[in-house]
Amino acid sequence: EVRLVQSGAEVKKPGESLKISCKASGYIFAHYWINWVRQVPGKGLEWVGIVYPGDSDIRYSPSFEGRVTISADKSTNTAYLQWTSLKTSDTAMYYCARDDRLDFWGQGTLVTVSS
């Protein structure tokens, strides 16, 4: 059974750093892209970027490039999304999802950034 399990909700202050995770199981992690998708409360879905764990090929949406860093660790079957300096506008639910057609999704990680 394919599963993507994300790390728990986070509450941070502006300027703080954060790294959230997405642990995969039930398939060969290195063989499928992992996407990150943002959803601001009450709004639609926004594609953040994608990583291919097999060779760590990474692509970002222009809207997010420079603001976040995506990575993956084949040894632990885990993908990551990180910020070095959070802003209040980063407050959102973040989902990971497998493959270019986003066939399996994590449960989401709620990131709240507030002073």
Next chain:
Amino acid sequence: EKVMTQSPVTLSVSPGEGATLSCRASESVYINLAWYQQKPGQAPRLLIYGASIRANGIPTRFSGSGSETEFTLSISSLQSEDFAVYYCQQYNKWPWTFGQGTTVEIK
């Protein structure tokens, strides 16, 4: 980037009736188009990929069609569990992009 535009924004439908949702791409995405369903408090779920292929476990009342720039998601005989928000997404060229969503609500 390719802009995806969904219509209508909201669709009011009575249970048992059918619904047709549209998605238009600003330029061709061939058939690299997926549809997702999202219910409140849940992660989205893949319904259709390749414009017309139902994902595993998706009921046959959901069907997708179209190619290039015009796509349709049809739901025949809406059930109570089908009232939700639906998104289209192109995966033809990075950055992947989503439509803004169509809310299917109970009439």
